[in-house]
Amino acid sequence: MLQKRIDDQPTISREMVREAQEILHRHLKRVGLKQTAQRDTILKTFLETRDHLSTDELHRLVQKKDAGIGYTTVYRTLKLLAECGLASEVAFHDGIARYEHQYNRRSHHHMVCTECGSSVEFFSQEVGELEQEIGRKYHYLTTRHTFQIYGICEECRKKSSRPV
């Protein structure tokens, strides 16, 4: 039988946070920047979610841990995390930049509901293969891709069929 989990921490273990911090610290050193408590707090908070967070949303979460950390620092730290591969920007089409963690995650894609803004993630091996194939064909050195499907989720379809 599996060992019972005794903590309620969401989605990520202490071990993983430590590893991610090491990645960040190595990156900071490499580009001549310094490690700070703020950056660590922001990284930790970021890792503890699985949502697609805007800077503003992450800032709100971070403030629960340390009310002194400003929006600007969260903004800048997200850029840093993106630089060292721990986060990546993901654009739904609503005019707000969002980030998600990339640490230990397979490449995945999103399906977004254009009514309520909710999203589900899905995996598709084929899409990665397509990236390679198309890149070869047009002589691009490909680095990444985005694939989003837009539609209306079951929930919202139910709502609109029995209007208030």
Added chain:
Amino acid sequence: MLQKRIDDQPTISREMVREAQEILHRHLKRVGLKQTAQRDTILKTFLETRDHLSTDELHRLVQKKDAGIGYTTVYRTLKLLAECGLASEVAFHDGIARYEHQYNRRSHHHMVCTECGSSVEFFSQEVGELEQEIGRKYHYLTTRHTFQIYGICEECRKKSSRPV
């Protein structure tokens, strides 16, 4: 032998412009709006390109035909065109909204060079099939998708291998 083309008009025939205008006019009538010379000029100018135009770029082109047409009108007309399916928004990741025509075009995708911003279009049947498949799986009514590949084009790779 093919008949020699005697005009220099790019990419689209008078016939197609007329058809597109009819689509727009029908849409305007349906939602209770009016047709104007400005809207027709903007549509025509838009159709005469095959690029991915920002509002600003299209505004510049429109001004060559009628210097009195303002940015705001171009902006609003692009939204109208998107509403009636003649244009669709396409977001490269540079913070600027772009539109491309959708009239008589198969669903297609983009590969964008992150160095110089140039892009190529490609077609892939499989991606459309994936949209259907994933939609069924998660009970979404899918409407559209975006698929972009980012990388570095051959041109830019050459440049960076022999730096100035």
Added chain:
DNA sequence: GCGAAGTTGAATTTCATTTTCAAGATGCAC
């Protein structure tokens, strides 16, 4: 042609993002 309703475009507002700057940390050299 009349008049209600929509349109136009300059100017303004909005709002997420990005930059600035002065005060405060950090970390390497000693």
Added chain:
DNA sequence: GTGCATCTTGAAAATGAAATTCAACTTCGC
């Protein structure tokens, strides 16, 4: 541990694309 150059921080300001406002103008159904 101390000094000091350099980086960081966060409030505030700047930026810039997108969206809205408004008074003058146009369209279109009658």
